[in-house]
Amino acid sequence: MGQALGVIDAIYRGMKIPLEKGAKFNPGGYKQNPVIAGGQVYYSREPVASQLTGTTVLKKGQKLADLVPTGEGELQVLCDTGQTFVVPDAFRTEVPDLTGGEGGKIELKFQGSAATEFS
Numbered sequence: 001m002g003q004a005l006g007v008i009d010a011i012y013r014g015m016k017i018p019l020e021k022g023a024k025f026n027p028g029g030y031k032q033n034p035v036i037a038g039g040q041v042y043y044s045r046e047p048v049a050s051q052l053t054g055t056t057v058l059k060k061g062q063k064l065a066d067l068v069p070t071g072e073g074e075l076q077v078l079c080d081t082g083q084t085f086v087v088p089d090a091f092r093t094e095v096p097d098l099t100g101g102e103g104g105k106i107e108l109k110f111q112g113s114a115a116t117e118f119s
Helices: none
Strands: 008-012 015-017 024-026 029-037 040-048 050-057 072-079 084-092 105-112 116-118
Touching: 008 050, 008 105, 050 084, 072 105
Parallel strands: none
Antiparallel strands: 008 015, 008 072, 024 050, 029 040, 050 105, 072 084, 084 105, 084 116
16 A cells, blocks of 8 residues: 655745644646637636645744744745655745634745745
8 A cells, every 4th residue: 555645844944844734735837727719729828826825833932933934935845755845935925823722823824936846
């Protein structure tokens, strides 16, 4: 039996960010939109940003500003199946909410240019 993807973690600007189960990553690239002309179906390409959405926790002694800095930086998305995706210009898209009583959960959202896959 082979292994399937189970864990996604991230490294942003050199800092490892452990993510809870359910993290989602879209590597970006180009999507193809249908175009109908003269009864024929064609497609046009449209660029799509990469996106990582995941939940982490705020640990004792950790600064929120270190976890979610402004500006852009390199984002590495690490899969437990060996794949690594790199987004060189990723940035946080939303100011995160802190959730009390549930381990200090923080939902993080990053976007950037299309990711490059390494394995």
